[in-house]
Amino acid sequence: MDSKKQPHEVLDSIRQQKLDAGLQPFKLVKYFSFSSLGVILIFTLFLSWIISNHARRVMLEQSEEYSLLLAENINQQVFRRFVLPAVVRYGGIALSNPEQFENLDRIVRGVIQGLKIDSVTIYDSRVNIISYSTVADLVGKKDVGGVEYKKSLEGEANSKFIYSGSVFSLLSVTPAVSCQLRTYIPFRQVRDEGESGGVVMGVIEIVKDLSKEYANIINLQARIILVSAAVMAVLFLVLRTIVSRAGKIMEAKALERLKLEETLNQTERLAHLGTMVATVSHEIKSPLGIVRSTAEILEKRIQKVAPGNEHLARIIVDEAMRLNRIVVEFLDFARPQKMHLEKGNINEIAEKVLAFINPMLKEQQIVLTTDLALDLPAIAIDRDQLYRALLNILLNAVQAMEGGGSLRITTQYQDDKRRIAILIRDSGAGMTEEKAAQIFEPFFTDKNKGTGLGLAITRNIIESHGGEILVESMPQEGTCFTICLPAG
Numbered sequence: 001m002d003s004k005k006q007p008h009e010v011l012d013s014i015r016q017q018k019l020d021a022g023l024q025p026f027k028l029v030k031y032f033s034f035s036s037l038g039v040i041l042i043f044t045l046f047l048s049w050i051i052s053n054h055a056r057r058v059m060l061e062q063s064e065e066y067s068l069l070l071a072e073n074i075n076q077q078v079f080r081r082f083v084l085p086a087v088v089r090y091g092g093i094a095l096s097n098p099e100q101f102e103n104l105d106r107i108v109r110g111v112i113q114g115l116k117i118d119s120v121t122i123y124d125s126r127v128n129i130i131s132y133s134t135v136a137d138l139v140g141k142k143d144v145g146g147v148e149y150k151k152s153l154e155g156e157a158n159s160k161f162i163y164s165g166s167v168f169s170l171l172s173v174t175p176a177v178s179c180q181l182r183t184y185i186p187f188r189q190v191r192d193e194g195e196s197g198g199v200v201m202g203v204i205e206i207v208k209d210l211s212k213e214y215a216n217i218i219n220l221q222a223r224i225i226l227v228s229a230a231v232m233a234v235l236f237l238v239l240r241t242i243v244s245r246a247g248k249i250m251e252a253k254a255l256e257r258l259k260l261e262e263t264l265n266q267t268e269r270l271a272h273l274g275t276m277v278a279t280v281s282h283e284i285k286s287p288l289g290i291v292r293s294t295a296e297i298l299e300k301r302i303q304k305v306a307p308g309n310e311h312l313a314r315i316i317v318d319e320a321m322r323l324n325r326i327v328v329e330f331l332d333f334a335r336p337q338k339m340h341l342e343k344g345n346i347n348e349i350a351e352k353v354l355a356f357i358n359p360m361l362k363e364q365q366i367v368l369t370t371d372l373a374l375d376l377p378a379i380a381i382d383r384d385q386l387y388r389a390l391l392n393i394l395l396n397a398v399q400a401m402e403g404g405g406s407l408r409i410t411t412q413y414q415d416d417k418r419r420i421a422i423l424i425r426d427s428g429a430g431m432t433e434e435k436a437a438q439i440f441e442p443f444f445t446d447k448n449k450g451t452g453l454g455l456a457i458t459r460n461i462i463e464s465h466g467g468e469i470l471v472e473s474m475p476q477e478g479t480c481f482t483i484c485l486p487a488g
Contacts, residue, residue: 005143010488033239037232044228052221056163059213060181064159067183067206071157074204075109083201094129104132116208118180122187123149123203145203148184152203156183163214179214182207247364281371291320310462324373330455339464341380346411346420346485347372349383353390354409357398365404374410376420379487389461392454393424393481400428413487419467430475439471 086093095101108120112134121133128149129142138144151158165177187202211374299313350372359366396405405427412421432437442456462469466486473479 005162008252012122032404033243034236036206037236037239041232045225047075048221048224050331051224052217055217055220056214059210059217060159060161063181063210063213064183067159067181067208068157068185070112070115071183071185071204071206074108074206075185075187076190077107077111078104078122078187082143082270083189101132105134105277108134118207118209119204119205121207123205125153125187125200125202143472145205149203152184152186153200155186155200157183159183163168163210165214165218172286175281177211177218179432180203180207181210191217196486207304262455291316295320339382339385341382341465344381344383345378346376346381347384349381349387350411350422352392352407353387353394356391357394360398361407364398364401365399365407366401369406369408370410371408373413376411376413377487379420379485381485382461385461386465389458389483392458393483396454397424397426397428397481399481400426405478417484418487420487423480424483425478430477430479431473432475435474436471436473436479440469 082100083093086100086103090097090100093100095104101373112120117140119134121135121138123129124131124146125398127142128145130138130140130144133139148158148160160182161179162182163177163179185204186200187204189199189201230272295313295316296440299310299317302310302313350370354370358368383479395408401407407427408423408425410423411426412422412423413419414421440459459469462483462485467484470484471479472482
């Protein structure tokens with residue numbers, strides 16, 4: 001497979017590179033816009049995490065303060081209402097005695113009644129065993145107290161915050177939300193003035209369920225995330241719409257600028273080329289006229305001196321005339337003639353051209369069909385120039401049907417666009433889309449003879465009238481040229 005690129009592919013590649021280079025600043029803005037949106041979203045999620053953590057910490061601190069106060073109250077009530085009376089009545093504390101246990105349980109439950117406390121547990125100070133608990137199954141269990149129990153035995157009140165679940169718990173992806181606060185304080189003797197003594201008699205544990213409060217914090221975090229995501233989604237859609245529209249506008253502007261640059265470059269090249277062609281053609285035209293005149297004189301003399309050989313001089317005359325036509329064509333392209341506009345009818349010019357090429361059509365067995373509109377308004381045209389433009393197109397059509405075919409010419413007035421259209425359709429060999437895009441370029445030709453300026457001159461003539469010329473063609477399906485001229 002040939003890896004070499006065709007010229008048009010190289011040209012398209014260069015144009016695409018220039019277009020991409022022109023859009024590069026906008027692409028950077030687009031990139032930074034979407035990146036900034038992503039950064040804002042990440043920051044919002046991080047902020048929601050900070051808010052939820054802060055709310056959780058505040059909830060812990062408030063609940064811990066409340067539990068410590070409650071524990072102190074229980075300490076006071078149990079010591080005054082249970083320990084002292086039990087020592088006086090029974091001579092000591094023995095919770096294995098059902099009567100003492102019931103008295104302690106009644107006092108504790110009276111203190112925590114209506115306070116949303118899950119359990120109150122009292123540990124023995126001598127052995128890590130639960131001496132009392134509002135949860136009957138825990139009484140008598142050993143080695144349940146952990147680090148917090150040991151800290152309390154040393155006189156330090158402390159708390160433990162146990163929680164599980166997250167925002168994903170709302171989607172049933174992770175375990176359900178739960179939160180529990182366990183507060184431990186040393187159970188001390190109470191002096192007459194109400195202050196705690198130095199002797200630690202045990203450890204009081206208060207368990208409080210904060211699952212509802214923690215669930216509210218999770219819901220707050222979820223709402224922050226959802227609102228942020230919704231706002232980001234709306235901003236994303238709005239930004240995407242703006243960027244998409246701006247991208248199309250920028251691309252259209254860049255493409256328009258690129259085409260304008262190409263047009264200006266081509267115009268500049270053609271201007272230089274036209275100057276060179278005009279200079280060379282002018283220099284050739286005068287000597288060529290002398291050669292032709294001399295050959296005509298030579299032809300007459302040969303007829304007298306050497307009859308039968310005058311065809312040699314005729315060849316010189318014919319070639320000189322052919323070269324003269326080429327030179328004239330070069331000059332017409334390099335220095336287009338000034339338009340002499342006057343009111344005229346398009347149909348009259350079309351009929352005149354058809355009358356001229358009719359013998360050629362019969363010779364090549366080409367069937368001509370005409371559909372000339374009768375309601376065409378007279379418009380400002382240069383008859384000679386427009387005649388030449390139509391002739392160039394018709395000659396190309398004839399040359400495309402060497403083995404015969406059909407030729408159709410249509411004229412019509414397009415009232416909605418206020419213009420006259422001339423359609424010239426042939427059944428010739430047709431051409432590819434790539435070739436159709438190049439046929440109006442100067443010096444483009446796929447024929448063995450000709451300058452490739454005929455259609456370029458034709459386009460100049462049509463555009464000088466303020467019109468446009470279009471071509472539609474498919475290989476083996478013929479070609480259609482459409483000339484549109486303003487009618488007002």
